[in-house]
């Protein structure tokens with residue numbers, strides 16, 4: 493198994509420390525008064541430890557200067573796992589900034605969304621109601637800080653690796669929710685389908701499939717999406733303004749290229 497960076501540094505430090513420390517047996521044979529004299533620098537230079545000391549010192553300097561990556565010609569696993577792709581994606585998700593606070597409106601306690609998203613959502617919700625469908629707004633804006641808690645807490649409680657977790661939740665800094673343009677929707681008559689694929693079988697979802705585009709909402713993660721994220725029938729993003737379109741341009745272009 494590959495050694496981690498701090499393990500390597502520990503080994504190097506132990507090596508250097510041994511080179512510095514006098515041998516126990518030899519030291520104990522010397523009277524206390526004479527030991528300090530033997531530890532002097534000049535004594536070390538003339539001792540057989542001097543070569544090991546010199547090699548250890550050079551090795552430590554090189555390690556610090558070159559940060560070990562050059563000396564150990566294999567990748568470091570922790571870094572490898574969270575490497576972004578050339579288009580900026582991390583574990584399939586595109587990076588997103590946080591919405592400006594002034595652009596957010598509070599729908600109810602702890603539920604904020606972008607004002608443009610909310611305006612379009614209200615029109616869509618009312619139109620659905622006219623057709624006998626009651627949509628429920630389950631979540632909207634999430635700060636990077638909140639996304640960090642969600643991603644890492646659930647990852648650890650479910651004993652999942654970052655790669656497994658990223659299929660169902662974006663890493664912090666990579667969630668569409670941080671833009672304020674993404675919302676999660678439920679069916680008021682079938683709350684047991686909240687946040688699960690069962691929502692895809694509800695009347696509310698069928699209505700959204702037929703009508704959401706009129707209000708500029710699109711399904712971000714359909715089945716077998718090119719980003720490799722799990723199917724999320726409840727997650728819709730708003731693309732009804734130039735700003736919103738710009739936010740999702742990389743994701744849209746990527747899905748069209750696949």
Ligand SMILES: [Zn+2]
Pocket residue numbers: 669674675676726727728
């Ligand atoms: Zn969502």
